[in-house]
Amino acid sequence: MSIRFKLLLSNIFMIVIPLVSSLILAIIIIGVNLDRADFKNHKFEDRFSEVAHDVFKEFITISNDALYNPDRFYDMDYLKNMDTKLKTLNSSMAFTINDEIYYLSDKINKQEFKDHLSRVSKKQNENEKYIFCEMSYFNHSFNLSTGEDCSLYIFFSTKPIEKFAEGFVKDFLKGFFIIIILTNGILTFFVSRSIIRPLRKLKYGAEQIKEGDLSFVIDEKSNDEVGEVCHAFEEMRKRLKGALEDQLRYDEERNEFIASITHDLKTPLTSIKGHLDGLRDGIADTPEKAEKYRDIIYKKVIDMDRLINDLTFYSNQTLKKVPFNFSKVDLKIFIEDIIDEYQMELEKLGVEILNNYNLGSKVLVKADVEKLKRVVSNILENSIKYMDKENGQIKIDVQDVENKVLIGIHDNGEGIKKDYLPNIFNRFYRVDASRNTSKGGSGLGLAIAHQIIEAHGGNIWAESEFGKGTSIYFELEKVDIK
Ligand code: ATP
Ligand code: MG
Numbered sequence: 001m002s003i004r005f006k007l008l009l010s011n012i013f014m015i016v017i018p019l020v021s022s023l024i025l026a027i028i029i030i031g032v033n034l035d036r037a038d039f040k041n042h043k044f045e046d047r048f049s050e051v052a053h054d055v056f057k058e059f060i061t062i063s064n065d066a067l068y069n070p071d072r073f074y075d076m077d078y079l080k081n082m083d084t085k086l087k088t089l090n091s092s093m094a095f096t097i098n099d100e101i102y103y104l105s106d107k108i109n110k111q112e113f114k115d116h117l118s119r120v121s122k123k124q125n126e127n128e129k130y131i132f133c134e135m136s137y138f139n140h141s142f143n144l145s146t147g148e149d150c151s152l153y154i155f156f157s158t159k160p161i162e163k164f165a166e167g168f169v170k171d172f173l174k175g176f177f178i179i180i181i182l183t184n185g186i187l188t189f190f191v192s193r194s195i196i197r198p199l200r201k202l203k204y205g206a207e208q209i210k211e212g213d214l215s216f217v218i219d220e221k222s223n224d225e226v227g228e229v230c231h232a233f234e235e236m237r238k239r240l241k242g243a244l245e246d247q248l249r250y251d252e253e254r255n256e257f258i259a260s261i262t263h264d265l266k267t268p269l270t271s272i273k274g275h276l277d278g279l280r281d282g283i284a285d286t287p288e289k290a291e292k293y294r295d296i297i298y299k300k301v302i303d304m305d306r307l308i309n310d311l312t313f314y315s316n317q318t319l320k321k322v323p324f325n326f327s328k329v330d331l332k333i334f335i336e337d338i339i340d341e342y343q344m345e346l347e348k349l350g351v352e353i354l355n356n357y358n359l360g361s362k363v364l365v366k367a368d369v370e371k372l373k374r375v376v377s378n379i380l381e382n383s384i385k386y387m388d389k390e391n392g393q394i395k396i397d398v399q400d401v402e403n404k405v406l407i408g409i410h411d412n413g414e415g416i417k418k419d420y421l422p423n424i425f426n427r428f429y430r431v432d433a434s435r436n437t438s439k440g441g442s443g444l445g446l447a448i449a450h451q452i453i454e455a456h457g458g459n460i461w462a463e464s465e466f467g468k469g470t471s472i473y474f475e476l477e478k479v480d481i482k
Contacts, residue, residue, distance in 0.1 A: 003195060003224045010187045017183045018176070025175040029168055055091045055156040059138040062152060066142045073150060079103040090166060091156035097148050108155065109133075198226045205233055214241040260428040264307055264442045268300040275300075310444040313374075314427065317451045324371065324455055328364040328479050331405060332357060335396055338376050351384060351392035358399035365405055365476040371452045372476075375460075376409070378445035379472045383411035385441065386470070404458070404475045412469040421464055425450040449474075 001009075062082060065072060072078050079095055083105050086093050092105030094113060099121070104110055116132050130136055137155040144150055198220050208216045214237055220230035275293045277283075284290040316322045339353055346353050383394045389412050397408040416424060416431055423429045427447035446462075453460040453474045460474040 001222075001224055003226065006191055006194065006224065010191045013187055014183060017187075018179050021179045021183075022172075022176050025179065026168075026172060029171045029175070032171075054089050055086070055154060056138065058086065058089060058091075059140070059154050062154070063140045063142075066140060066152065070142055070144050070150075073102075073144065073152070076103070086154060089156070091154055093155065094153040095150065096153075097144070097150045099149070099151075102150070105155075194222060194224070195226055198222060198230045202226075202230060202233055205237065209237070209240070214244060256428070260442070261311065264428075265304065268304045268307075272297050272300045307442050307444075310442060310448065314444055314448055314451070317448065317455075324368045326366050326368055326456075328481075329367045329369055329372065331363050331365050331398055331407075331476075332359070334367075334369065334372070335376075335398065335407075338373065338380070339396070342380055346384070346394070349384065349387070349392065350390070351387060351394060353394045353396070355396045356398070358397070359405070360400055362481060363398075363400065363405055364479050364481055366479045367456060367476055368452075372456075375449040375452050375474065376407075378449045379409045382445060382472075383409065383413055383470070387411060387413040389413065400478075401475065403478050405478055406473060406475045408471055408473045410469060410471040415466040415468050415470055416462070416464040417466045418464075421462055424462060425460065446472075 073095060079093075079102075083093050083103070086105070092107045093103070094101060094105065094108060095103040096117070099117065101110060101114065104113065112133060130139070132153075132155060135155040135157050137153050139151060139153050141149065141151045201218050201220060205216060205218050208214070216237070218230050218234040218237065220227050220234070222230075275284075275297050279290060279293050284293045313322070335355060339355060342353065380394065384392075391412075393412050395410045397406075397410065399406050399408075420431045424431070425446045426443075428443040429447075430441060430443040449472075450460050453476075456476055458475045458477065460472070462470060462472050464470040
């Protein structure tokens with residue numbers, strides 16, 4: 001839910017909830033007050049005693065004042081204060097001196113009250129005594145110190161409807177304020193929490209990044225605008241973390257790479273230097289010995305040349321400096337050519353090479369012939385190099401797999417232990433890490449093969465059983481014959 005929608009909804013609730021609740025509250029209050037007011041059965045005496053009780057108490061206090069200090073009633077401020085106090089009891093007052101109105105509450109109509117007084121003094125209507133404009137009143141007459149006659153009137157209502165209205169308004173207002181405060185508080189809490197909580201997470205995330213820590217996770221479920229910012233932030237964190245890890249790995253690999261190159265170049269160089277010294281110092285004192293020393297030097301130079309070639313190819317490939325010349329390659333012809341190339345060498349070594357095509361018809365793949373040749377050569381050379389059986393056998397399988405062709409090169413050589421298998425496509429990785437075996441090799445062959453197949457958009461992988469043999473598989477994309 002978007003923040004805009006949330007705010008809109010909260011505003012609607014802020015109006016609807018108090019309205020509905022107030023309505024319910026009003027109904028409840030009316031019910032309760034109707035009970036209390038009991039219009040039908042209330043007797044005047046009951047009403048009088050209930051309502052008038054407080055006013056009467058006040059009247060007695062004032063009357064006592066009049067008894068002890070009648071002249072205070074000249075003082076307008078004193079009368080005003082008295083009126084204010086009476087107002088809080090929902091009553092009003094009048095004060096007359098010699099039948100002339102001296103003070104009158106603003107609620108009371110002066111003319112009406114004057115008429116009422118004259119009617120009462122003439123005793124026109126006995127029933128009207130103590131009733132004025134549907135109000136009851138208390139009356140206390142006394143003399144001021146000057147001897148003037150004065151009268152105090154305190155009015156109060158005994159009508160149940162007024163009592164009812166008074167109770168209703170008081171209770172309703174109280175309830176209404178509580179409802180408004182509660183609705184506002186709860187809605188504000190929930191809406192602000194849904195915005196503030198993700199913002200706090202973002203703040204925390206930003207602080208962690210500032211500290212250089214990218215291992216935290218911003219787990220935000222909401223899908224509003226702030227939630228989207230959180231998701232984007234989390235994505236950014238993951239990428240940053242990935243980039244940082246890549247950088248660390250890259251630095252580590254680069255150091256390893258340099259160490260490996262140094263080692264692989266230093267070993268043959270040391271050997272060359274040693275044998276050259278042997279020739280110069282006359283240690284190789286027979287022509288046979290000298291010949292042997294020269295052969296070793298030559299072999300080491302060839303090894304170095306090969307290593308430098310592989311390295312150059314590998315780094316050019318990494319830097320994407322070597323362009324690929326893709327063309328449609330007939331896989332059958334391609335494999336036959338390679339087998340022809342290796343046939344002689346394999347015969348000499350007593351290794352049999354077989355092929356098996358499981359292809360529907362003529363199959364063409366999209367490939368760079370030269371580079372693909374390098375892949376197959378690297379794999380075949382491994383099969384030859386790591387062959388430990390008397391009856392060595394290499395088998396090349398080619399089969400159709402939907403829109404791809406799967407090539408498998410199997411040998412029955414020494415095989416690779418399970419633990420080492422995942423690493424053989426890493427550069428400079430060799431199962432025999434001592435690098436001192438007669439098999440030589442720098443561990444770049446399969447790394448190069450992997451690079452080339454990846455650039456062809458295919459996969460390369462190995463399966464092996466230690467002691468029994470190894471299979472290297474790779475797949476290439478098929479293309480139309482036309
Ligand atoms: P290079 O190919 O650069 O001369 P290398 O042969 O040691 O050196 P890779 O071709 O990359 O390097 O092979 C990596 C490692 O995998 C080898 O050192 C070897 O231990 C193991 N390996 C690869 N192919 C086979 C195989 N067919 N049989 C047994 N082990 C193999
Ligand atoms: Mg190799």
